[in-house]
Amino acid sequence: MSQQQTAAAQGAGAPQEELNPFKIAQAQFERAADCLQLDDSMRQILKNTKRQLVVSIPVKMDGGETQVFEGYRVQHNIARGPAKGGIRFHPNVSLDEVKALASWMTWKCATVGIPYGGGKGGVICDPKSMSRGELERLTRRYAFEIAPIIGPDRDIPAPDVYTDEQTMAWIMDTISMVRGHTELGVVTGKPLSLGGSAGRGEATARGALYALREACRVKGIDLKDARVAVHGFGNAGAHVARLVAGDGARVVAMADSQVGVYNEQGIGVQSALRHKAETKSLKGLANATEIAPTDVLEVDCDVLLPSALENSITLANVERVKAKVIAELANGPTTPGADRVLAERGVFLVPDILANAGGVTVSYYEWVQDQYSYFWTEDRVNEALERTIKQAFEDVHRRAQQFDTDMRTGAYVLAVGRVAEATRVRGIFP
Numbered sequence: 001m002s003q004q005q006t007a008a009a010q011g012a013g014a015p016q017e018e019l020n021p022f023k024i025a026q027a028q029f030e031r032a033a034d035c036l037q038l039d040d041s042m043r044q045i046l047k048n049t050k051r052q053l054v055v056s057i058p059v060k061m062d063g064g065e066t067q068v069f070e071g072y073r074v075q076h077n078i079a080r081g082p083a084k085g086g087i088r089f090h091p092n093v094s095l096d097e098v099k100a101l102a103s104w105m106t107w108k109c110a111t112v113g114i115p116y117g118g119g120k121g122g123v124i125c126d127p128k129s130m131s132r133g134e135l136e137r138l139t140r141r142y143a144f145e146i147a148p149i150i151g152p153d154r155d156i157p158a159p160d161v162y163t164d165e166q167t168m169a170w171i172m173d174t175i176s177m178v179r180g181h182t183e184l185g186v187v188t189g190k191p192l193s194l195g196g197s198a199g200r201g202e203a204t205a206r207g208a209l210y211a212l213r214e215a216c217r218v219k220g221i222d223l224k225d226a227r228v229a230v231h232g233f234g235n236a237g238a239h240v241a242r243l244v245a246g247d248g249a250r251v252v253a254m255a256d257s258q259v260g261v262y263n264e265q266g267i268g269v270q271s272a273l274r275h276k277a278e279t280k281s282l283k284g285l286a287n288a289t290e291i292a293p294t295d296v297l298e299v300d301c302d303v304l305l306p307s308a309l310e311n312s313i314t315l316a317n318v319e320r321v322k323a324k325v326i327a328e329l330a331n332g333p334t335t336p337g338a339d340r341v342l343a344e345r346g347v348f349l350v351p352d353i354l355a356n357a358g359g360v361t362v363s364y365y366e367w368v369q370d371q372y373s374y375f376w377t378e379d380r381v382n383e384a385l386e387r388t389i390k391q392a393f394e395d396v397h398r399r400a401q402q403f404d405t406d407m408r409t410g411a412y413v414l415a416v417g418r419v420a421e422a423t424r425v426r427g428i429f430p
Helices: 003-010 021-036 040-047 095-112 132-149 165-179 203-219 235-246 269-279 293-298 336-344 358-372 378-402 407-426
Strands: 051-060 066-077 083-090 117-124 155-159 227-231 250-255 260-262 289-291 303-306 325-327 348-350
Touching (some): 021 336, 051 132, 066 095, 083 132, 095 117, 095 358, 095 378, 155 165, 203 348, 235 250, 235 269, 260 293, 336 348, 348 407, 358 378, 378 407
Parallel strands (some): 083 117, 227 250, 227 303
Antiparallel strands (some): 250 260, 260 289
16 A cells, blocks of 8 residues: 555544655664664664665657656665665655665665665556556666666665566666676576576565564464465565465465455465466455455454555554564555554564565575576575574564564664664774
């Protein structure tokens, strides 16, 4: 749900709260900075973005006319390594949203201990209304415009909302043409035939599964036959529904951008995947009751997996959320106000910078493989990912207990502490 949609959903009598994603990101940072007792100078360095690039993207459309789109690439922090972060194509992209996503990437990479900083990109467009040719021309011109600041040792994009491995292939080819040689490592999330990594397609969902298993262990919940709701049925949501079903969970509700579906006895995930592939929607899925997409957040379940966009769980609907465990596959799906309510109720929330870090972790593995032109098996990728996520969960849980706080603040304390230490040791140039 977009910021505008959420604001409308709150209505006149609903609680009002800050929904600007960058202000939310800064508030989350400040809470961790307070725990760490960071001085004002360090706070100023860490909460502001290093670089913001705004570009105009003229695209010749199929009808012969030219449309100009606006795009962004933001680098939040590179103290621990080159910037890393996805590119999204969406009508509601904004500079503040991209700044927030870039900062969340900084903390996400630090949470799982991989040597990247945070970056993010986006283009304001409606990809569902564009032809394949128009999307290719848009992607290539956008790649050309941001070419001065991206590269394997500078900033490495990846797929995000409404972009995929084909998008990354076009970007890799465009940058390679500009520079006169093939640069496999300029993006991750590529097709296997162009230096992609085995396991990358489902990495976000698989990382979330590993984190969810640990959360269920802490809460004493058996994932086998647990009732699970999945809000969002894109790459991450579809894969995680399949993976938790493979662990024996009962997926009772799921939603895409058009419709929610519900069945207390469980939805056949494989049937839903086939239906979505054939019709491009969950609408009309057999053996399921159709509900509003946002109602999936409120169904009676043990585990909720928000996998859509930011600001899905807010003060307007948090009281109706019934899950005992939440693992955030989306970026920023829960507002700070809703966070407080969930924590007071004892809901165990695995924050986005841990729960969805599987994608950037396997992107890191892909980048390493591209650098050495030596590629791993999928088993090796998944084993390495499981070790990384389990260790990160343990580190975050320990920080949360140490500071007597929730898992999100525990993750931020861990991540901000790591980036602050790197910044302190490097010093300030000149």
